[in-house]
Each structure stands twice: as structure tokens, then as C-alpha cells.
Amino acid sequence: MKLWIKHIAILAVIVVAGGVITVVSGIVPIAASSPHWPITKWFLEFSMERSVATHSIEIATPDLDDAALVIKGAGHFATGCVQCHGSPARGPSPIAESLMPQPPKLSDTVSEWKPRELFYIVKHGVKLTGMPGWPAQNRDDEVSAVVAFLKTLPNMPRAEYHDLVFGDVAAASDSVPSGLQHLVTNSCGRCHGVDGVGRDGVFPILAGQRKDYLASSLRAYSTGERHSGFMQPVAVPLKEQQIDALAEFYSELPSPLGDAIASEPDGVAAGNPNHDSDLTGQQIAQSGIPARRVPACVGCHAPSIAGNYPLLNGQPQDYLAQQLNLFKQRVRGGTKNAHLMHPATERITEQQEQAVAEFFAAE
Structure with missing residues (x-):
């Protein structure tokens, strides 16, 4: 028994020593101009697939059939993805085709991955492949938009791709x-x-x-x-x-944004702590919620107010609600005034966010 263990130990030492000598000698080719050995290719692909499957188990993706998400992802695809992965309208860059491993043509391969796996790959990238992680790791909403678009790629006609990407x-x-x-x-x-x-x-x-x-x-x-x-x-x-x-x-372009905000709130008295949940978006925008120390939105965002604050009137409701939520999570960032939004958004409910967004969108 002891002799058997000794032989195994000697064999292990030989294998390790051989590996060290191989690496130190530099005889293993790393040139991207030649393909991987078949066994190396299989090992790398299998390891990647298992890693992605394991690390994406707990990822929950939103409704990826949402047309708005698809359009958002399409806009970015032509900026950040098409050079390496190609599209229904063009092939990848010759530089990308010279990478090893070559980036996959997503139109042909994206259906092989589950949405949660695509989310993991887009967000975190893949080491030693040229696939980068998402530049803003705290913007899962953007990653979801790209995944939503990727799901539509298989068998997409060129004309449909052009419409989605360029409108x-x-x-x-x-x-x-x-x-x-x-x-x-x-x-x-x-x-x-x-x-x-x-x-x-x-x-x-x-x-x-x-x-x-x-x-x-x-x-x-x-x-x-x-x-x-x-x-x-x-x-x-x-x-x-x-x-x-x-x-x-x-x-200086002609603006579809509204110019006027009604000066008087209606209904429930603004800031009454007994009725906060009943406040309308107009009331919150014009008077805030004093009981919660939420200032009026129009104090900074009214068209008549000077300063480096954005005009909100007429902006898309979903966009406004999303920005409020990003401020609440403190993942939006922004200009030097962005920090002013954090206390206010942390003190209002999701329902109130939607109400305020709806009010400004309708102005």
C-alpha cells in the first residue's frame, strides 16, 4: 500500500515538474494568428459555459419582450457590439476576426444561451476573450436592454435591424x-x-x-x-x-417640452402627513411633502427658474420615473447638483415617483 502511494506521489511530482518546465520554457504558443488545439478549445468553452451557468443561477431578468427595452438595446448595439459581433446588416471588423478566440456571430449563437446567462456575460464580460464587462456595473437596467435586443437577433431581416437601430x-x-x-x-x-x-x-x-x-x-x-x-x-x-x-x-431646436406648470395644487393639502399617500403628482411637484422634508420639484425644475437644472416638462414618463429610481438607489450620478436629489427621492414611494413622472410628462 505504501509503495502504491509512493508511486502516485512520484508521478504527481513528475507531472507538476513537467508543467512548470513547459510554461517556463515558453514553448506553448500564444499567437492569436493560429487557432487553439481542439482539446484546448473544448476545455475553454466547456469551462466558460459551466462558469456562466453557475454564476447566473440567481439572476432574475425583467420582461425582455418590452418593446422599449429592445429599442434601448438596439441603439447601443450599433455603438458597442457590432464591431466584434457583426449584425444582420454587416459582418464583424477584420480586426475582430483576427482575435483568438473569435467573437461569436450573435445572430447565430445567441439562442444557445438563457436570458440570465446573457445578462451575466454582458454585465461581467469574459476574461481573456476581449469581451469587456459593462462600463457601468450599477446599471442593470441597461444590461437588461441589451439582452432584450439580443434575444431578437436570430433570423432578424436586415431591414428590421436597420429600423430598430436607426429608427x-x-x-x-x-x-x-x-x-x-x-x-x-x-x-x-x-x-x-x-x-x-x-x-x-x-x-x-x-x-x-x-x-x-x-x-x-x-x-x-x-x-x-x-x-x-x-x-x-x-x-x-x-x-x-x-x-x-x-x-x-x-x-436651440424647436422644443416639444411644455412651458407652464399650474401654480395651484388641487385636492388634498400638500404635505399633510395624514394624507401623504393620497397626494397627486401635481401636488408633490408644486408643493413637495413638507412632513417628509421633500421639497417641491418646481423649486429647481420650473422653466422660470434659472440654473443648471434640467427641464422636465414633457419628458417621457417612464424615463422620468426611472431617473427618480436611479437617484433613490444612488446609482445615477450626474452633474455637480445630482446629490440634491438623493434625500428627496429616498423619502417618496414608488407610487409617488410614478405620479410625479406622470404629471411632468403630461405638461
Whole structure:
């Protein structure tokens, strides 16, 4: 028995020593110009599949059939994914095709993964493959949007892909400065529209928004102070003069945003602690909830108020509600004034968030 154990120990030492010598000698090729050995390819793929399956077990994804999520994910796909993975409209970049392992063509392979597994891969990336993690790890809502779009990719016709990614973006009109035409039509316009009114009520309206707020928001995205895996890759390459020019262009477009906010709340007395749950969005927006130390929204966001605060009137309801929720979770970030939103949003309910969002969206 002891002799058998001795032989096993000697064999183990030989195997370990052989492995060390192999690694130290440098004879193992790492060149991406040649494919993996079949056994290496199988081992790496099997290990990845098992790791993703295990680590995604407890992930719960939202309703991925939501059309708004699909449109959001489509807008980013053309920015962050198509270069490596291709699309129904084009193949991947020759640079991506020279990677080892090669990035998969998602139109053909995405159906092999469960939604929770896709979520894990998109959010965390895959080491040693060139697949990055999501730039804003605290924005699960953005990751879900990409997954929702990926689910629609298999067998997607080219025309449908173009509509989802680009919408109705047309060539820039003469009103777009020549230096901004490419940015507006091929980047900003995919989501916000060349006219700045946003696509399908999914994206925020930029037309008529305050110039200083637009510029400071782009700078906050660029530095990572405002968290978004959608916007940061777009904002980082922008030069200072481009940021200022984009902000000026969109701020001067005809605005669909409302100008007036009714001055008098109706119904329940604002701030009455016995009736907080009955307050309307209008009452909260105009008078706040004093009993909970929630200030009135119009104190900063009314069109008549000067300052680097965004105009909210007429913005999409779902967008406004989402921003309030992100502030509440303290994962939104933003300009130097963003911290002012944290105490207020932490003291209102989800129902009240929706009510306030509905009020401003209708103005």
C-alpha cells in the first residue's frame, strides 16, 4: 500500500515538474494568428459555459419582450457590439476576426444561451476573450436592454435591424452645422433623433433643453460621474468644442417640452402627513411633502427658474420615473447638483415617483 502511494506521489511530482518546465520554457504558443488545439478549445468553452451557468443561477431578468427595452438595446448595439459581433446588416471588423478566440456571430449563437446567462456575460464580460464587462456595473437596467435586443437577433431581416437601430434618422438637414452632421446622424440621432425629440417615447428629449445642462451632462458622462454604459462610450471621445456645439445645437431646436406648470395644487393639502399617500403628482411637484422634508420639484425644475437644472416638462414618463429610481438607489450620478436629489427621492414611494413622472410628462 505504501509503495502504491509512493508511486502516485512520484508521478504527481513528475507531472507538476513537467508543467512548470513547459510554461517556463515558453514553448506553448500564444499567437492569436493560429487557432487553439481542439482539446484546448473544448476545455475553454466547456469551462466558460459551466462558469456562466453557475454564476447566473440567481439572476432574475425583467420582461425582455418590452418593446422599449429592445429599442434601448438596439441603439447601443450599433455603438458597442457590432464591431466584434457583426449584425444582420454587416459582418464583424477584420480586426475582430483576427482575435483568438473569435467573437461569436450573435445572430447565430445567441439562442444557445438563457436570458440570465446573457445578462451575466454582458454585465461581467469574459476574461481573456476581449469581451469587456459593462462600463457601468450599477446599471442593470441597461444590461437588461441589451439582452432584450439580443434575444431578437436570430433570423432578424436586415431591414428590421436597420429600423430598430436607426429608427427614422434621415440625413442631417441644413440646420445642422457641418461639423456635427456625422455625430448627430450616426450617434446622437440613433436614440434622440436628429430633431432631438427622442425615439418612440423611450429616450429623453434634448430639443429645447438647457444648453448648460446638456453640456455638463455630457462632461459628467465622459468622466464617469454620471453612470451609463450607453452614454459613456459615446461621450468619452468628444472634444470640448464638440460638447459645447452639440449642447448648443440641441438646445436651440424647436422644443416639444411644455412651458407652464399650474401654480395651484388641487385636492388634498400638500404635505399633510395624514394624507401623504393620497397626494397627486401635481401636488408633490408644486408643493413637495413638507412632513417628509421633500421639497417641491418646481423649486429647481420650473422653466422660470434659472440654473443648471434640467427641464422636465414633457419628458417621457417612464424615463422620468426611472431617473427618480436611479437617484433613490444612488446609482445615477450626474452633474455637480445630482446629490440634491438623493434625500428627496429616498423619502417618496414608488407610487409617488410614478405620479410625479406622470404629471411632468403630461405638461
